[in-house]
Amino acid sequence: MARNDGIDRTVARNQDLETPADVAKVQEHNEREKDSYSNQDIVPERTALNVHFKAPTDDYVKMFEQMEQDNVISTRGLKPDAVKYSELVFDVNSAYFYNHGGYEFAKQFYADAYKAAVEIVGGEQYILSAVMHADERNRAMSEALGEDVYHHHLHVVYIPVVEKQILWSKRCKDEALRGTVKDTITQVSRSKKWESKPVLDEDGNPMLNAKGKKILKSSYSVLQDDFFQFMRAVGYTDVERGERGSTEEHLTVTQFKVQAEQQRLEAVTGQVAQAEQSLEDTKAATEKQKKKLEALQKETKTAKTIALTVQDIEAMGKKSAITGNVSLTQDQCDTLKRYAVNGIIANADNKRLKEKLASAEKTVSIWKQRYDALHEQYQELKKKAQPFLDALEIASEKVRAFLNSILARGKETQEHKQSARKRGHDMEH
Numbered sequence: 001m002a003r004n005d006g007i008d009r010t011v012a013r014n015q016d017l018e019t020p021a022d023v024a025k026v027q028e029h030n031e032r033e034k035d036s037y038s039n040q041d042i043v044p045e046r047t048a049l050n051v052h053f054k055a056p057t058d059d060y061v062k063m064f065e066q067m068e069q070d071n072v073i074s075t076r077g078l079k080p081d082a083v084k085y086s087e088l089v090f091d092v093n094s095a096y097f098y099n100h101g102g103y104e105f106a107k108q109f110y111a112d113a114y115k116a117a118v119e120i121v122g123g124e125q126y127i128l129s130a131v132m133h134a135d136e137r138n139r140a141m142s143e144a145l146g147e148d149v150y151h152h153h154l155h156v157v158y159i160p161v162v163e164k165q166i167l168w169s170k171r172c173k174d175e176a177l178r179g180t181v182k183d184t185i186t187q188v189s190r191s192k193k194w195e196s197k198p199v200l201d202e203d204g205n206p207m208l209n210a211k212g213k214k215i216l217k218s219s220y221s222v223l224q225d226d227f228f229q230f231m232r233a234v235g236y237t238d239v240e241r242g243e244r245g246s247t248e249e250h251l252t253v254t255q256f257k258v259q260a261e262q263q264r265l266e267a268v269t270g271q272v273a274q275a276e277q278s279l280e281d282t283k284a285a286t287e288k289q290k291k292k293l294e295a296l297q298k299e300t301k302t303a304k305t306i307a308l309t310v311q312d313i314e315a316m317g318k319k320s321a322i323t324g325n326v327s328l329t330q331d332q333c334d335t336l337k338r339y340a341v342n343g344i345i346a347n348a349d350n351k352r353l354k355e356k357l358a359s360a361e362k363t364v365s366i367w368k369q370r371y372d373a374l375h376e377q378y379q380e381l382k383k384k385a386q387p388f389l390d391a392l393e394i395a396s397e398k399v400r401a402f403l404n405s406i407l408a409r410g411k412e413t414q415e416h417k418q419s420a421r422k423r424g425h426d427m428e429h
Contacts, residue, residue, distance in 0.1 A: 008096040009242035012227035016190060017085035017157075020061065026087055027060050030131055030155045039136070046135035046150065051107055053114040053130040053154075060085065060128050060157060072125055073161055074185040083190035085128075088117055088156040090227065092239060094138045097152050103134055106152035109236065116230040117156045120223065130156045160193035161186045278374050286367040293360045 017023045028034050032047050057063060064084065067073045075084070090113045097106045110132040118124045132154045141149040164187040168177040198206035198214045207215045228241040 007240050008092055008238065009240045010224075010228045010231055010236075011089075011091040011242040012223050013089045013091070014194065014223055015087050015089070016083045017087060018083050023060050023085050026155075026157060027056075027129075030129060030133075030157065031056065032135075041137040041139055043135050043137055043150075049103065049134040051110070051132040051134065053111060053132070054124065054127050055131075056129040056157075063128050064159060067125075067159070072186065073159055073188050074164075075188050076166075076185060077164075078188060082188070084159065084188050086158055086160045086190060086193075088120065088154075088158065088223075090117070090154040090156070091242075094141055094149055094151045096239065098141065098149055103150075103152070106134065107132065109231075110152065110154040112231065112234045112236070113154050113227070114156070115234075116227055117154075117158075119230065120226055121156070121158045122161060126159045126161055128157045128159065130154065159188055160190040162189050162192045163187075164189075164192075282367060282371040282374055286364065286371055289360060289364045289367055293357070293364055296357045296360055 017026055029037075032042075032044075032050065058066070064073075068075060075082075078084075090110065092109070097103075097109070114130050117130060118127065121127055132152060134150055134152050136151050136153075138149045138151040164185050166183040166185060168174075168180055168182045170178055172178045201207050209215050224241060228239075231239065
C-alpha cells in the first residue's frame, strides 16, 4: 500500500500487451491517434507538447514483423499465445514536476529516464516507441491550485528479449559438436525477461530460506530498484524509491488537494472570524449609540415639556377694560420672572439637545450602514467557506474508502496465501 506522506517517489511499471487488441489500444493512446478520448483530462491543444524520445516508424505490429524479418529478433520456440509486446511506464507524482518548474524540468527528467529504459530493455533497437505525455491534465491539483497542472509521464513500448544459445543436438554427426553452442539468438520472451531473481547477501551470494531454497525477489521489484538507482545516479537525489502497483500518485494528489483546501479554508475562516468580531463590535457600538439617542430623546422631551409651560405665562394677569393695562399680583410677577429665566435656559438647552440629537441620529445611521455592510460580507464569506468544508468532507471520505479497499484487498491476498500454504503443507504430509 502506498505511503500517504507526500514524499516524491519514482514509479516504474511494466505491463504485458497480451493480445493484438491490447497493442492497438496502447498505440492509439500513446501516439494520440484518436480524434476524441473518453479520458476527459486529455487536452488535444497540448498534444504537440508531447515529446518522442523514439518515434515509431510504423505501427507497432508492422515494426515487430520487420524486426523479425531483419533477424533483429527471433520468435523461434515461441508458443502461439506468448506475450510479444510490453510497456514500461515511468512516473513521479505531479507535484514533483510542478514544484520544479513544470514542463521543461519534466522533459529533462524523462530524457534521462529514457536512458534508463534503454538499459532495462537491453538496447534501443528493441524499443518501438518512447513518448512523454504532457497533455493530460491533473484535475485534482488544477482544482486545488486554481490553475492548470499537467501530469508528465513516460510510455516506453518495447519487445522483451533475452539472449538464447542454440546447442548442437545429440543427433549431430560430428560428435565433437554435440552439446556445444550452435547459434546465439535474440529470442522474444517475456517470461524469461522478467524471471524472478535471487536475493543476494552482503557477499553477493544467494540467500536461502529455512528449507534451503533460494529466496527470490520479484523481477518487478528489481525494476523499481534499477529505475530508482539510475535516476539517483544521474542527479535526481530528491526522490525516493516507489512501489510497483502503488497508488502513490492518486494518494499524493488527494493529499495535496486536501492540504490546499485546508489552507484556503483557514484563510476564509480567518476572514469570517474577523468579520464576526467586527460585526459584534459594530453591534455593540450601534447599541451604545442607540442608548445615547434614547437618553437624548428623553432629555429633549423633558426640555420641550418645560418650554410648553410658557403658555401658562400668557394666561397670567388681568387686563383693565378702561386702560387696557395688564395688572399682576406679586406672586404672578415673581412667577413670570422665574418662568422667563427658565424659558431662556430651556430654549438654549433645547437647541443644544436638538443639535446633539441630530448628531446622534447621524452617527447611528453610519453605524447601521457599517453593520449592514459587515453582515452582508459575513454572509458571503460563510457561503464561500461552505464548498471548501464540503470538499474536505468528500475528499476525506474518498481517501478513507480507498484505503479501506486497499486494506481489504491486502487481507484477501493474505488469506489466499495462507490458504495456499496450508494446502501445500497438507500435500507434503
